[in-house]
Amino acid sequence: MNPVLVEAYRGDTVESAHRGAVAVCDADGGCVLALGDIRRPVFPRSAVKLLQALPLLASGAADALGLGDEELAVACASHNGEPAHVATVTGMLAKAGVDAGALECGAHWPYREAFQREMAARGETPSALHNNCSGKHAGFLCLACHMAGSRSPRAFASGYVRADHPVMREVSQALQDSTGWDLAKAPQGIDGCSIPTFAIPLQHLATAFARVGSGTGLSADHARAARRLRQAVARAPFMVGGTDRFDTRVMQQLGERVCCKVGAEGVYCAAFPQRGLGVALKIDDGNNARAAEVVMAALIEAYVAMDAAESRLMHALSHVRLCNWNGIEVGSLRACAPLSGKL
């Protein structure tokens, strides 16, 4: 039974609660914090986009196509589908020699309601470019373009979301190498954007992110790739999420001290490079916005060196005031005791 990690209060009463598991590990797999069952395989979903982007760098594709910080960051993103994200992805596709028709992620309205309303007011409808995963898929298409050599990039890339496509084999291999988890034996599912997703224990995911932070335990190519991707997301954090997004706010504030990424269904992964630690967590019920983010904020408070202003911001994210439609404070979200304070 996993412990309660976040409580939602109404007045002075706990109204709802979120259970989950947390692993904080070093690059050798040693755990400095283990809450709940960190050995059960969980689908990491979008929390491992940085690991899935390693081949884009390691292959030489990113350098060959001249991808910059914003493009590398959006390749690791679950973005808001704001105009800047759409423009960056469009530019990447052009460098890869394809257009939005090559994206196999499907189309959806931006998750943030305000951006949906803005698009609707302009008479727009969403395309695959607005899909929160379109940057990751543009990265796959850049890799495909590089692997295609003299062949047509569009023809070579077709079906790249399938597990047996050469592009996806590279991507899955990078996930296996960095986590040290045999994906051939892992439970498998199909992700929201149609690529395969493999269930991996939190302990292995946390270890992989410790390796992303230090390079220890990665191949030399992957270590260089990880360092470049960490720099890119720290320099272009807006691309990773967007307006008002947790990952964007944290990395705008803390730069390379935290490299964090949300995944669907209450998963979060992060590297704390200064501490040589990686983090992976999963909320049992799959809640992101009011559980996984609150836990990640508490872990940053506990493990990352911050000044007073930074600490105040992070505390406001681990102890969230809840107001109703009249602006009256009605309750709060609070990270629970095992996560609070210095660990």
Next chain:
Amino acid sequence: MNPVLVEAYRGDTVESAHRGAVAVCDADGGCVLALGDIRRPVFPRSAVKLLQALPLLASGAADALGLGDEELAVACASHNGEPAHVATVTGMLAKAGVDAGALECGAHWPYREAFQREMAARGETPSALHNNCSGKHAGFLCLACHMAGSRSPRAFASGYVRADHPVMREVSQALQDSTGWDLAKAPQGIDGCSIPTFAIPLQHLATAFARVGSGTGLSADHARAARRLRQAVARAPFMVGGTDRFDTRVMQQLGERVCCKVGAEGVYCAAFPQRGLGVALKIDDGNNARAAEVVMAALIEAYVAMDAAESRLMHALSHVRLCNWNGIEVGSLRACAPLSGKL
């Protein structure tokens, strides 16, 4: 520790799970099903709007103002803020001699994103009329108008959301009388629409809804009021929720056999009048759409007499297919064993 009631599968693997508690009781408080802790007080939120509407009928206000099925149903609603809901609420306010400025619920965009986009495309912004609770508040204002007598309805109603206002005293008294729970001793909070909310055990909430279905255990005035409200929501189920809403779909299909109502934070209450039973449930993590609704569908399958077509509809709501942005089936939501089959 409450049991797992709903599992979310990705492929063949449980990705996330929702725990909670369920009480199914008769009008005397006897339980025919008790899963998890049904004695812990929980905030019922909007699931008790029908109980909060009892004074509107029992006072004579509804008859004096000539309220019809649609108006009584919207007084029990958490509606989508669709044009039909806004029009009905506007009409009720006119009968009460006030306008939308008297509503103290606050304004919000309709929860359903499609309706937000439609409004934005028309250049509209939301008012208090679009608040999902505006019908309940219009009911409070109709009661206030009746209680005001020769005084100005607007002046008398002012501050009606406060616990000590004569209108709210009537509303809270009806909640106490029907549930048999001493609200003076109950944990108290402020609801999303600014009225007080009191924490009440699921066993007492289920008993109250059994009483709504049978009239047993209620005062004669409340028994008549409950019967009239049940008829109204069965005749005008669109008003209770709206397009694609669970409550609306269920009552459109099953009529007076089920009188159900969702509340925020994973609460659901229902009456099954043919069986003399009431239901109350709470999902620990507060999830409505993919947990509380799935559990309620399974309970309807277990307790309510249905023909084959009705059973198929309800099974599709207790075992929900999940598809990704490309329309590929990626998983499912499934009510767990203790809820499935005839009980």
